[in-house]
Amino acid sequence: MGKPFAVSGKRSPRSPTAGGAGSSWKTTGRCLTFLLLLAAVAFPTVVLYRAVDHRHYSYRSLRSDLNASALLSDSDWLSEAAAQDTVELRLDKILQEASMEDKTVILTTLNSAWARSEGIDFSGEEYFMSNGYLEMMWRRIDFLRTILEMGYSFIFTDVDIMWFRNPLPNFYSDVDFQTACDHFFGNSTDLGNRANGGFNYVKSNNRSIEFYKYWYSSRERFPGHHDQDVFNTIKYDPFVTEIGLTMRFLSTTFFGGLCEPSRDLNKVCTMHANCCIGLESKLHDLRIMLDNWREFMSLPHNMKNSGIVSWRVPQNCSIAALFRTPSF
Numbered sequence: 001m002g003k004p005f006a007v008s009g010k011r012s013p014r015s016p017t018a019g020g021a022g023s024s025w026k027t028t029g030r031c032l033t034f035l036l037l038l039a040a041v042a043f044p045t046v047v048l049y050r051a052v053d054h055r056h057y058s059y060r061s062l063r064s065d066l067n068a069s070a071l072l073s074d075s076d077w078l079s080e081a082a083a084q085d086t087v088e089l090r091l092d093k094i095l096q097e098a099s100m101e102d103k104t105v106i107l108t109t110l111n112s113a114w115a116r117s118e119g120i121d122f123s124g125e126e127y128f129m130s131n132g133y134l135e136m137m138w139r140r141i142d143f144l145r146t147i148l149e150m151g152y153s154f155i156f157t158d159v160d161i162m163w164f165r166n167p168l169p170n171f172y173s174d175v176d177f178q179t180a181c182d183h184f185f186g187n188s189t190d191l192g193n194r195a196n197g198g199f200n201y202v203k204s205n206n207r208s209i210e211f212y213k214y215w216y217s218s219r220e221r222f223p224g225h226h227d228q229d230v231f232n233t234i235k236y237d238p239f240v241t242e243i244g245l246t247m248r249f250l251s252t253t254f255f256g257g258l259c260e261p262s263r264d265l266n267k268v269c270t271m272h273a274n275c276c277i278g279l280e281s282k283l284h285d286l287r288i289m290l291d292n293w294r295e296f297m298s299l300p301h302n303m304k305n306s307g308i309v310s311w312r313v314p315q316n317c318s319i320a321a322l323f324r325t326p327s328f
């Protein structure tokens with residue numbers, strides 16, 4: 001995969017592309033909204049990315065569709081339960097079309113702050129640790145549990161992660177839950193690795209479903225905490241061993257970030273703009289990252305191992321930020 005693509009909010013094309021998918025998308029869009037509402041998930045955009053042929057699906061006008069009156073007038077003849085069933089069926093259809101042969105989907109979510117260019121001040125830590133933000137992150141965990149319950153495995157990627165290579169060859173096989181790290185200490189089974197919730201590969205089975213339920217319910221034990229902080233606490237809980245969940249931490253060699261960049265551009269799959277406060281700084285460093293990658297890709301083949309191109313990030317993103325805000 002030579003061409004990098006940023007999985008990012010407004011700039012990547014989002015309309016359904018060639019194939020029969022477009023029309024089915026139109027009919028399913030509204031129902032996806034239902035599900036998101038019923039599941040109390042308020043993401044204005046859900047993107048399912050199909051790696052195989054680069055078709056992707058998105059739903060991005062959720063804001064107007066979140067208009068409750070419009071929704072009610074469409075659905076008032078349905079009982080709530082029936083509506084839920086219909087929604088699940090339609091979502092299942094979307095997932096079917098977006099998934100790979102083994103029922104794996106690539107999934108990302110955008111919150112309204114990312115999708116909108118003005119109106120919200122997301123320059124400070126306040127936004128990221130606000131109640132609204134925390135609530136949204138927790139709803140994401142609950143939504144991902146729904147996906148697992150529907151029998152789909154997923155690769156979840158935050159929108160501020162650049163994908164440079166296909167990650168699939170670098171995943172562990174037969175592992176229920178594998179996650180990228182802010183800091184990786186060299187041993188993939190060591191629970192002391194600092195997980196980052198922005199990139200993970202989760203197989204759908206009873207263990208992963210139980211784990212997501214446990215994770216979500218743990219928010220009540222840690223009020224005011226981010227899903228990722230809670231993960232880094234509950235990963236030690238005996239419950240995880242009891243349900244038999246297998247867990248691995250992915251090396252930053254392949255799945256790096258600004259907290260701990262992947263050192264080898266010959267190996268890197270993804271780079272996350274983590275350890276970064278403020279959208280401007282984040283975009284600044286993401287652009288540098290992309291420039292670095294272009295430089296690397298333009299090297300003649302025999303120069304790619306020379307190490308003459310390395311990351312010039314983080315620049316505006318601050319490593320010190322990590323010690324104030326552990327994630328995002």
Ligand SMILES: *[C@@H]1O[C@H](CO)[C@@H](O)[C@H](O)[C@H]1NC(C)=O
Nearest residue numbers: 063064065066067068069070
């Ligand atoms: C919501 O729906 C009402 C009635 O259908 C309409 O008047 C209003 O403009 C809508 N608001 C948005 C934000 O779409």
Ligand SMILES: *[C@@H]1O[C@H](CO)[C@@H](O)[C@H](O)[C@H]1NC(C)=O
Nearest residue numbers: 186187188189190191192193
């Ligand atoms: C990796 O970590 C696990 C669990 O902490 C431990 O049992 C194992 O010995 C470690 N492996 C190495 C090579 O250090």
Ligand SMILES: *[C@@H]1O[C@H](CO)[C@@H](O)[C@H](O)[C@H]1NC(C)=O
Nearest residue numbers: 148149151204205206207209
């Ligand atoms: C969960 O376990 C039940 C039986 O214990 C089984 O029928 C079902 O298929 C399992 N579900 C998944 C997703 O593995």
Ligand SMILES: *[C@@H]1O[C@H](CO)[C@@H](O)[C@H](O)[C@H]1NC(C)=O
Nearest residue numbers: 280281282283284285315316
């Ligand atoms: C990045 O940092 C430089 C140097 O501190 C500063 O001049 C520039 O305005 C910053 N750019 C952004 C987009 O934050």
